[in-house]
Amino acid sequence: MKNLIILIIVAVVVFAIVKSRQAARLESSEERTAASLPPSVQHTVSVMDSASKAAFFNEYEKKRKKVSVGYLLWIIFGVHYLYARKIGLQVVFWLAWFVGIGEIWWLIDLFRIPSIIRSSNEQMAREALQTLQVGASFRNPPPVQP
Numbered sequence: 001m002k003n004l005i006i007l008i009i010v011a012v013v014v015f016a017i018v019k020s021r022q023a024a025r026l027e028s029s030e031e032r033t034a035a036s037l038p039p040s041v042q043h044t045v046s047v048m049d050s051a052s053k054a055a056f057f058n059e060y061e062k063k064r065k066k067v068s069v070g071y072l073l074w075i076i077f078g079v080h081y082l083y084a085r086k087i088g089l090q091v092v093f094w095l096a097w098f099v100g101i102g103e104i105w106w107l108i109d110l111f112r113i114p115s116i117i118r119s120s121n122e123q124m125a126r127e128a129l130q131t132l133q134v135g136a137s138f139r140n141p142p143p144v145q146p
Contacts, residue, residue, distance in 0.1 A: 013075055016110055020071035023114070027066050038122035041129055052132065059128040064121050070113045078106060080113060084120035 034046040034053075037060075045056055065084055074080040078097075081090035096102040109116070 012107065012110060016071050016075050019110075019113075020068045020075075023066070023071065024068035027068060038118065038125050040122050041125040044129060056128055056132055059131055060125055063124040063128060065117050065124065067114050067117045070117045074106075074109060074113055080109065080116065084116050085123070086116070086120070 034042045037045055045053060048056065070080045070083055073083050078093070079090065081087070081093055093102065093105060096105050
């Protein structure tokens with residue numbers, strides 16, 4: 001029985017490493033186009049001028065999270081929720097470990113990491129748009145009316 005558990009753990013870790021490498025290859029080949037963005041911001045970015053698009057992509061690249069890093073943090077420390085800026089969920093995840101159901105949740109997250117990171121990146125893209133909009137309002141203040 002002990003050997004079976006060890007075998008399952010090794011298989012899960014190997015699977016996660018393979019998924020991490022696949023994600024890393026995909027992330028390195030992504031282009032800086034509106035189609036590569038979360039659906040919630042694709043239209044807004046597609047109608048921007050080229051200078052605004054470049055500024056947006058620079059800001060988004062600084063903030064966005066990578067699925068490959070999410071997998072590695074899942075394997076090593078189980079802090080994939082912290083990486084995705086979901087602090088409350090991370091605390092609940094740790095509490096589940098102490099209760100005894102964390103192992104099941106941990107295995108389920110193996111398949112959920114892409115969607116966890118995707119939702120985090122949608123938030124990052126919205127934040128990048130807001131940063132650009134606030135910056136644009138300071139560069140182009142509305143005229144003062146007498």
